[in-house]
Amino acid sequence: MxxxxxxxxxxxxxxxxxxxxxxxxxxxxxxxxxxxxxxxxQPGARPPGQQPPVTAAETRAAKAALNATLAAPTPGLVAWAVVSSNGTLLQHSANVVSAKKFSASTPGQFAGQYQVTLDYAVNLKGLHATIGTNDAANVPPAGEVAVAPRYLIPNAVFVQTRSSTGGCADRPFHLFIAN
Missing domain, CATH: 1.20.890 (cAMP-dependent Protein Kinase, Chain A)
Structure with a gap:
C-alpha cells in the first residue's frame, strides 16, 4: 500500500x-x-537580403577588369580597399579596380549596398569587411556590415552596410580579400 x-x-x-x-x-x-x-x-522587417540585379554594363566592366595586366596576388597576400559611404574608393591595393554604391532610388536596390571590382576572380576567396573610415581620428560610425561574392560577377564583391538597429544605411567600410 x-x-x-x-x-x-x-x-x-x-x-x-x-x-x-x-x-x-x-x-x-x-x-x-x-x-x-x-x-x-530589433526593428521590424528588414529589407530582403538579396543583391541588386546585374546589368549588362556591370558585366562588360567586370570582363574588362579581368583583362587587366596585373596578376592576382600570390597565396597568403591580401587585396584590400577602403570605401567611403558614398561609394568612393579612398585607398586600395593594386588589384582593386573600382567601387560603386548602388542607388537606393532604383527598384531592387537599397541604401548601404556597394560593389567592389577587382582584376581577378575572387568568388572562391576569403572575404572580410568591417565598418571603418580613413579620417584622422578613424572613429567609424556604429553599424553592421556583410560581404559576399557578387552574384554572376566572379571578380566583384558585394557589400551591405546597416545601422546598429539593422536598417539599411550607408556606412564607410574596409574590405579584405584573402588569397
Whole structure:
C-alpha cells in the first residue's frame, strides 16, 4: 500500500509541476515586456537580403577588369580597399579596380549596398569587411556590415552596410580579400 501511495504522490507532483510550467509559459507569452531584450530591441522587417540585379554594363566592366595586366596576388597576400559611404574608393591595393554604391532610388536596390571590382576572380576567396573610415581620428560610425561574392560577377564583391538597429544605411567600410 505504501508503494502505491508513493507512486500516486509522484504522479500528482509531476502533474502539478507540468500545469505550473504550462500556465507560466502562457502568462509570459501574454506580457510583451517578458520577451527577451534582443527581441524587443530589433526593428521590424528588414529589407530582403538579396543583391541588386546585374546589368549588362556591370558585366562588360567586370570582363574588362579581368583583362587587366596585373596578376592576382600570390597565396597568403591580401587585396584590400577602403570605401567611403558614398561609394568612393579612398585607398586600395593594386588589384582593386573600382567601387560603386548602388542607388537606393532604383527598384531592387537599397541604401548601404556597394560593389567592389577587382582584376581577378575572387568568388572562391576569403572575404572580410568591417565598418571603418580613413579620417584622422578613424572613429567609424556604429553599424553592421556583410560581404559576399557578387552574384554572376566572379571578380566583384558585394557589400551591405546597416545601422546598429539593422536598417539599411550607408556606412564607410574596409574590405579584405584573402588569397
Amino acid at each position: 505504501a508503494t502505491f501511495l508513493k507512486r500516486k504522490a509522484t504522479v500528482v507532483a509531476l502533474a502539478a509541476l507540468s500545469l505550473t510550467l504550462a500556465g507560466g509559459g502562457i502568462a509570459a507569452a501574454a506580457h510583451p515586456a517578458a520577451k527577451a531584450p534582443a527581441e524587443v530591441a
